[in-house]
Amino acid sequence: MFALEIFAPLLSLETIPTVLLALTLLVVVFGLGVVLIARRKSGSIPSTNSVSISLPNSPTTSSPISHEPQAETTELTLANRMRSSFSNAITSALTRSLIDQQTWDDLEEVLLRADLGVATMTKVLAPLRELVKAKKIVQPRDLQIALRDAMSSQLAVSSRELNFDLSLNAPNIWLIVGVNGVGKTTTIGKLAAQQGKLGRSVLMAAGDTFRAAAADQLETWAERTGAQIVRGNEGGDPSSVVFDGVARATAKNIDLVLADTAGRLQNNTNLMEELTKIRRVADKASGKVTEVLLVIDATTGQNGLSQARQFAQATQVTGVVLTKLDGSAKGGIVFAIETELQIPVKLVGLGESIDDLVAFNPREFVDALFD
Numbered sequence: 001m002f003a004l005e006i007f008a009p010l011l012s013l014e015t016i017p018t019v020l021l022a023l024t025l026l027v028v029v030f031g032l033g034v035v036l037i038a039r040r041k042s043g044s045i046p047s048t049n050s051v052s053i054s055l056p057n058s059p060t061t062s063s064p065i066s067h068e069p070q071a072e073t074t075e076l077t078l079a080n081r082m083r084s085s086f087s088n089a090i091t092s093a094l095t096r097s098l099i100d101q102q103t104w105d106d107l108e109e110v111l112l113r114a115d116l117g118v119a120t121m122t123k124v125l126a127p128l129r130e131l132v133k134a135k136k137i138v139q140p141r142d143l144q145i146a147l148r149d150a151m152s153s154q155l156a157v158s159s160r161e162l163n164f165d166l167s168l169n170a171p172n173i174w175l176i177v178g179v180n181g182v183g184k185t186t187t188i189g190k191l192a193a194q195q196g197k198l199g200r201s202v203l204m205a206a207g208d209t210f211r212a213a214a215a216d217q218l219e220t221w222a223e224r225t226g227a228q229i230v231r232g233n234e235g236g237d238p239s240s241v242v243f244d245g246v247a248r249a250t251a252k253n254i255d256l257v258l259a260d261t262a263g264r265l266q267n268n269t270n271l272m273e274e275l276t277k278i279r280r281v282a283d284k285a286s287g288k289v290t291e292v293l294l295v296i297d298a299t300t301g302q303n304g305l306s307q308a309r310q311f312a313q314a315t316q317v318t319g320v321v322l323t324k325l326d327g328s329a330k331g332g333i334v335f336a337i338e339t340e341l342q343i344p345v346k347l348v349g350l351g352e353s354i355d356d357l358v359a360f361n362p363r364e365f366v367d368a369l370f371d
């Protein structure tokens with residue numbers, strides 16, 4: 001009522017168009033304000049595909065063959081996936097202003113903890129001790145640089161290429177061996193995906209006949225990667241499964257046979273002989289064994305060296321796949337395997353997913369340890 005009394009005299013015929021214009025302007029300004037506020041709000045709500053940094057470092061929690069859509073992960077590099085406490089340990093071993101006996105003791109401890117092994121550690125440190133004795137290295141900082149170089153130069157094998165003989169008029173056969181649970185079957189799945197991308201057709205031979213579940217696990221990988229599979233009976237002869245696999249691959253003009261084998265302890269003579277037989281039979285089949293890949297779990301420690309030695313004797317290992325380097329602060333076994341056994345580390349497993357297998361790059365590896 002009060003407002004009417006005030007505004008009524010103002011509402012004459014002449015003022016109506018002006019009032020209407022003012023009201024229209026008010027509505028337009030109000031509308032624009034609403035739109036702007038709504039836009040701001042939608043920008044601040046985290047969108048469903050926003051980048052989340054998550055490192056897949058819990059091997060025990062997810063299924064071995066699950067490949068659910070995952071949160072976006074950090075770039076697949078050694079530096080991103082390895083959890084290196086090595087560089088902190090090295091830095092703290094070299095924090096004092098001088099190089100003395102304590103420095104060498106600390107360095108030895110750090111290298112042993114990283115799984116280099118005594119022989120490799122001695123080999124790496126010996127020339128550095130000489131340089132310090134001759135006063136060519138005085139500062140701990142320079143010793144750190146020299147140590148990095150010395151470790152890099154240990155990893156100088158000639159070739160890390162996966163052997164695939166293009167001239168063969170028959171399938172290449174890659175045999176995958178190793179102790180229990182190291183990641184053999186998973187590596188076959190990852191390899192099949194990689195080789196498929198290279199345009200090669202793949203057949204998996206389920207040479208782990210110990211448990212039906214092992215062949216089931218392989219079959220899931222075959223389905224996922226579009227590979228063919230040959231499996232035998234539970235408890236059957238693994239050599240004949242591999243043989244049949246190669247025969248099928250030959251008949252179907254398939255390029256590559258990936259042969260899974262059951263996990264076995266390197267000191268179990270019977271099982272190691274069985275592996276020798278699988279290798280012999282595979283070689284007698286219509287294809288040719290061009291790779292024997294020994295899978296080693298990076299967290300195994302020095303036992304990995306003993307595994308490599310025994311498996312190499314039984315099957316002439318041509319390369320090592322070092323798995324579970326993601327989330328591992330170790331991996332020094334690489335140095336021991338390459339320097340003491342001259343077996344190249346060819347591939348590295350950096351997680352459980354299908355793409356988490358990369359070529360081993362020694363420079364990147366040493367950088368990841370030190371940075």
Ligand SMILES: Nc1nc2c(ncn2[C@@H]2O[C@H](COP(=O)(O)OP(=O)(O)OP(=O)(O)O)[C@@H](O)[C@H]2O)c(=O)[nH]1
Binds near residue numbers: 179186
């Ligand atoms: N974090 C991580 N886990 C891995 C990697 N490779 C394999 N695994 C996991 O290790 C476990 C064992 O893998 P398998 O492929 O079944 O190992 P296996 O050597 O075939 O095992 P057996 O056949 O029982 O001897 C599974 O949970 C895998 O997902 C890797 O590079 N990183």
Ligand SMILES: [Mg+2]
Binds near residue numbers: 184186208214
């Ligand atoms: Mg397996």
